[in-house]
Structure formats: structure tokens, C-alpha cells
Amino acid sequence: MKERIGLYNHIPFCQKKCHYCDFLTFVDMEDKMDEYIDYLVKEMALYHGRYQLDTIYFGGGTPSYLAAEQMAKIMESISKHFEILPDCEISIEMNPESVTKEKVETYLKYGFNRFSMGVQSFDNATLRMMGRLHDRQKVYEKVALLKELGVEKLGIDLMFGNPKQDMAVLKHDIELAMQLPINHISYYSLMIKENTPFQRWVLTGQMRVLDDEIERKMYHYIQSELAKHGFHQYEISNFAKGEVESRHNKKYWQLENYLGLGLGASSNIDLVRFVNHRRFADYYGMIDQGKFPIQISERLSVEDREKEYIMLNLRLLEGFAFQAINQRFQINFLEKYQDVLTKHKKLGLIDYDHERIWFTEKGLDMGNQFYLDII
Ligand SMILES: C[S@@+](CC[C@H](N)C(=O)[O-])C[C@H]1O[C@@H](n2cnc3c(N)ncnc32)[C@H](O)[C@@H]1O
Numbered sequence: 001m002k003e004r005i006g007l008y009n010h011i012p013f014c015q016k017k018c019h020y021c022d023f024l025t026f027v028d029m030e031d032k033m034d035e036y037i038d039y040l041v042k043e044m045a046l047y048h049g050r051y052q053l054d055t056i057y058f059g060g061g062t063p064s065y066l067a068a069e070q071m072a073k074i075m076e077s078i079s080k081h082f083e084i085l086p087d088c089e090i091s092i093e094m095n096p097e098s099v100t101k102e103k104v105e106t107y108l109k110y111g112f113n114r115f116s117m118g119v120q121s122f123d124n125a126t127l128r129m130m131g132r133l134h135d136r137q138k139v140y141e142k143v144a145l146l147k148e149l150g151v152e153k154l155g156i157d158l159m160f161g162n163p164k165q166d167m168a169v170l171k172h173d174i175e176l177a178m179q180l181p182i183n184h185i186s187y188y189s190l191m192i193k194e195n196t197p198f199q200r201w202v203l204t205g206q207m208r209v210l211d212d213e214i215e216r217k218m219y220h221y222i223q224s225e226l227a228k229h230g231f232h233q234y235e236i237s238n239f240a241k242g243e244v245e246s247r248h249n250k251k252y253w254q255l256e257n258y259l260g261l262g263l264g265a266s267s268n269i270d271l272v273r274f275v276n277h278r279r280f281a282d283y284y285g286m287i288d289q290g291k292f293p294i295q296i297s298e299r300l301s302v303e304d305r306e307k308e309y310i311m312l313n314l315r316l317l318e319g320f321a322f323q324a325i326n327q328r329f330q331i332n333f334l335e336k337y338q339d340v341l342t343k344h345k346k347l348g349l350i351d352y353d354h355e356r357i358w359f360t361e362k363g364l365d366m367g368n369q370f371y372l373d374i375i
């Protein structure tokens with residue numbers, strides 16, 4: 001029988017690199033995109049007939065930067081080499097300037113049903129400082145277009161903690177976000193990544209990072225404002241209104257099986273975690289030889305998986321059920337981790353009842369302490 005998994009497709013191209021971003025993505029490669037798609041299709045052929053898909057996810061980079069025909073080619077190939085289940089969740093990450101009517105019509109034709117757009121902020125000065133190509137107006141236009149074409153599950157990505165995005169900007173960002181017809185928000189705290197302009201500006205003193213206290217204050221403000229507007233938080237950075245939680249991302253947190261295709265994509269199938277080559281030449285070279293373009297592969301012990309299961313699942317606000325972990329790993333969770341659980345319940349980081357365990361608000365902020373004790 002075919003195994004049921006989620007499929008991730010990495011699209012490593014952007015029109016412009018944002019000043020804070022270190023994702024595996026390249027600019028000025030428009031003329032190389034067809035070649036990449038040819039290889040992505042060849043990689044799919046290596047997995048022919050093995051899997052059923054209940055989620056498909058296009059991430060990047062900027063998947064919406066691909067032309068409509070390029071995306072159509074990828075989807076045709078997915079249907080050829082995998083079995084797409086009838087209720088499959090198909091998600092795409094987009095950024096505002098690259099969304100067009102023709103592309104959205106193509107997405108809908110191929111069954112895409114979850115759309116998320118990188119907005120980051122509604123403040124034009126902040127957007128310029130981030131190196132974004134769009135302004136607030138462009139977001140409004142593209143959200144209107146997506147709704148006009150019948151998109152139902154629509155989310156945006158926002159960021160906070162950027163020094164230009166002070167409390168006043170943050171408040172305004174939330175106010176404007178709440179006026180949009182969206183039902184999902186990923187709200188990320190800015191991370192200063194290596195070898196980015198942001199890191200350079202921090203090192204040279206041109207940019208000052210927010211202190212932790214203000215950053216946490218902002219996070220709590222986001223949590224309470226979004227809750228007031230009917231967005232329930234289901235993960236550290238994710239909020240949904242209604243049944244629009246990302247099923248695909250939940251697979252990552254719940255340690256379910258997923259296959260990542262494309263440059264640098266990572267996979268997790270049963271006890272094996274593997275990551276594709278990160279350089280085009282290596283990725284293409286392996287596929288040319290008819291081999292899986294895998295650079296790193298590690299088989300985890302069941303004990304490692306168990307600890308990973310605990311840590312990832314606690315990112316979810318609902319935590320996890322004892323029955324689930326006991327069945328999966330053949331343990332008695334409460335007995336095995338009794339000392340750590342007693343200590344951290346006293347410290348107020350975790351809470352549990354007779355069925356489940358979850359992080360308290362304090363635990364969501366300071367979970368590392370608990371993780372260290374689990375390991
Ligand atoms: C791969 S991007 C996909 C969206 C699309 N490329 C765009 O930027 O509009 C996913 C999201 O990660 C977040 N992100 C990227 N770099 C980050 C950083 N350094 N710190 C926090 N969040 C970041 C942004 O909110 C971004 O929208």
C-alpha cells in the first residue's frame with residue numbers, strides 16, 4: 001500500500017532578496033527557472049508511484065514568482081508521479097507584487113486551496129527598510145484580487161520586533177490586518193540572520209535590536225489583539241480564524257511523514273531525516289545520474305524521535321495527548337518524565353490534566369529550560 005505523506009516543493013527564486021532573509025533563495029535567475037523545474041520534475045519521477053498525498057506545500061523563496069505555465073507543469077508532474085487524495089490541502093506562499101490574475105486562476109484550476117501572502121507590515125517606511133518590493137496599497141489590491149477570484153483560505157505573514165516597527169507601527173499593523181478578509185496569520189518575531197544586511201547594520205550600530213522585554217510585550221499584545229478579533233492561536237507564531245490551520249505545517253510539528261523536493265529541501269520519512277543538496281550543480285548532478293539528490297541522511301534512534309516529538313508538539317498550543325505519545329513510542333510518558341514534569345509544573349512552564357500536556361504562556365516564552373531537562 002502507498003504511504004500517505006505531505007509533499008513540500010522548494011522554489012528557490014525571488015525577485016529581490018529582503019534585507020532580513022537567509023532562506024535558500026536566489027535572485028536574477030529568471031532564465032534558469034525552466035531548467036530547475038525540469039529537474040524538480042525528474043526528482044518527482046524518482047519517487048514514482050510510492051506515495052499518496054494529503055497535503056502539498058509550495059514554499060521558498062517565492063513560489064508565486066514562477067510563471068503560470070511553470071506552476072502548471074509542476075502540478076501535472078505531481079499528479080503523474082503521486083496520488084493526490086481528494087481532500088488534499090494544497091498551499092502556496094506568495095508575495096504581493098508577483099500575484100497576477102492569470103497565476104491565481106491557474107492555482108485554482110489545479111486545486112490550490114490555501115494561500116498565504118508575505119505582507120510583513122503595512123507601514124511603507126518599514127517595508128522599504130526591510131527591502132520589500134511592495135507597499136501597503138499593493139497588498140490591498142492583491143487581497144481584493146484573490147477574494148474576487150474566489151479564494152477562501154487566505155492568510156498573511158507579518159513580522160514584528162524590527163526596530164522601525166515600534167509599538168505604534170505594530171498597533172497600526174494589527175488594526176489594518178484586522179480589516180482584511182483573511183482567516184490566517186503567521187506572525188514572526190524578527191530573527192537577525194547571519195550574512196544579511198540586517199546583521200551588518202546591527203554589527204555596525206546602524207540598527208539596534210529590541211530588548212527582550214519589549215519584544216515579549218509586543219508578542220503578548222499580538223496574542224491578545226488577535227484573540228479579540230476571533231483569531232485563535234494554535235502554534236507559537238500561528239493564528240487562525242475557523243478551520244484554516246495549516247495541515248501541512250502541523251505535519252512538521254507532529255512529526256508526521258513528509259517529503260521535500262527541490263534544492264535544500266528536507267524530508268522526514270519514518271525514522272529517517274534527509275536533506276537535499278543545497279547547490280544547483282550538486283542537485284542537478286545527482287539527478288542526472290538517476291540518484292536521489294540527497295546530501296545528508298540520518299537515522300534517528302527511537303529515543304531521539306521521542307524527545308523531538310515532545311519538543312515539536314509543545315509548539316502547538318493544544319500540546320499533545322498522553323495516549324498519543326504512549327502509543328507511538330510504547331512508553332508511559334507520565335512515569336518516564338515524572339521528575340521533569342513535576343519541576344516545570346511548579347515553575348509554571350507547563351500544565352497538564354489527565355489527558356494532555358501543554359505549555360503555559362510562560363512556557364511558550366521560556367520553553368528552552370524545559371527542553372534542556374527533557375534532553
Ligand atoms: C519563505 S518566506 C515566504 C513568503 C514570500 N517569499 C514573501 O517573503 O513574501 C516566509 C516568511 O518567513 C518570514 N521570515 C523571513 N525571514 C525572517 C526572519 N529573519 N525573521 C523572522 N521571520 C522571517 C517572513 O514573514 C516570510 O513571509
Ligand code: SF4
Nearest residue numbers: 014017018021060061
Ligand atoms: S522574505 Fe520571501 S521574498 Fe524576501 S528574500 Fe525571503 S523568501 Fe524572498
